[in-house]
Amino acid sequence: SSIASTMASPIVTPPCVASKPGSRLTRTPSRFATSSFPQTTRRERNHVSQICHASSAEIAPSSTSIAARPPPTTISGASSEAKQVLRLLREASSGAGVESPKRVRIELPLPLSDFGSDDVDKDVLAFAGFGGQASDWSGGMAQRFRVTKGLIDDYVLDGYENEYLGLLDRDADGMGVWRVGGGDSGGHDCTLLTHAADTTGEFLIKLIEGEYGSAVAKDTHLIVVVNAFWTGSGENVGQPWEFALRKKAREVLNTTNGGWEKVYCARRVRSAAGVEGTLVRRWPSPWRLWDDCGVEVVLETNDEPSNRQIATALNANANVGDPVGFNVDAAATSRDDNVIT
Secondary structure, three states: OOHHHHHHOOOOOOOOOOOEOOEOOOOOOOOOOOOOOOOOOHHHHHHHHHHHHHHHHHOOOOHHHHHOOOOOOEHHHHHHHHHHHHHHHHHHHHOOOOOOOOEEEEEOOOOOEOOOOOOOOOOEOOOOOHHHOOOEOOOHHHHHHHHHHHHHHHHHOOOOOEEEEEEOOOOOOOOEEEEEOOHHHOOOOEEEEEOOOOOOHHHHHHHHOOOOOHHHHOOOOEEEEEOOOOOOOOOOOOOOOOHHHHHHHHHHOOOOOOOOEEEEEEEEEEOOOOOEEEEEEEOOOOEEEEOOOOOOEEEEEOOOOOHHHHHHHHHHHHOOOOOOOOOOOHHHOOOOOOOOO
16 A cells, blocks of 8 residues: 555554544554644553553453564664574574574664654654654664664663674765674674665675675674665665676575575554554564554564555454555556545
C-alpha cells in the first residue's frame, strides 16, 4: 500500500486500548497520523500502557507468546537487545565448527526526530514510516548519524572493548566505523559500521576487500552494518555508467541465499487500515509480528515478511478489512469504484 493511502486512512484502535474523542490513544505516538489525532503526551502514553498491561494479564497467552519474548517498547531497549544478538554472533563466530553468518545487518529504530517538546518521549518505539527509517531529520545524514552513534556507544557496544575510528572515508557520509574486540593481541574479531547506502557502497566494498585493513578481509571476521540503505543486492550502487562497480556490488552485497542476513530488527509497523504492530527479529529466532500491545504473535516467518504479509496479519488479528478503495490487485480497481482521488 502507498504511504499516501496509509496517511489518509483512519486510525483503528485495538481492543486493548481505550479511546477518547478527539485524541489518538495508542501505546505509541505517531507523527504520520491524521491531523485530527495529535501526538500523545507522556502522561497519556503511561495511561495507555497501564491499559495494555492490564489487558495482557486478562488474556491467556498462546504457546507461541510464551516461547517468544515480548517486543521492546523503547529505542534504548531495542538497542540493548541488539547488543545481546551481537554477543551471540561473536560467540558463534569464535566457536570451532559453528555455522553463523559473518556479514550481517542490524536495524536499529530511531526517534521520530531529534528535537521538539520535552513532553514528547523520544525514546518510545513509534511508527516511523515505510521501513521504519522515515524520521524527520532536518540536519540530514549528519544528524541521523549523531543519533545512531549515540545508541551504538551507549547500548550496542556498551561493555565491549571497542574503538570508534571515525568516518570510513571523507566522502562516506554517515559511515562511521568501530573496531570491536582486540585484547592484548591488538587484533579485533568484529567491525561495525553504519548507513551503507547505494551512494556509499563503493567504500563498503573496499573495506570488505581489505583496502582499509587486512583483518576485515578474513573469512572469520564479523562485519556488522547498522541501518543499511543499499537497494536490493547492490544493483544500484554507484552511477549507472559504473558497470564494473555495479558488477562487483552485486557479488559483494548480494542479500540472497543468506547473504547480509538481518540479525536484529525492532520496527513499529502499520497497515493501510491503521492497525499497528511490532515486527521483531532476534537471531537465531525467526521473524515475529506482534499485535499493537505486544501481547500476541500474529505472524511468524523464517524470512522478513513483506508489507502485504504484515498488513494482512495485522488486519486479520484486529478483525478489520482493507480501507475503502484499496485493492491488492490494481486490476480490481476501476474508475467506478476507485474512491482514492
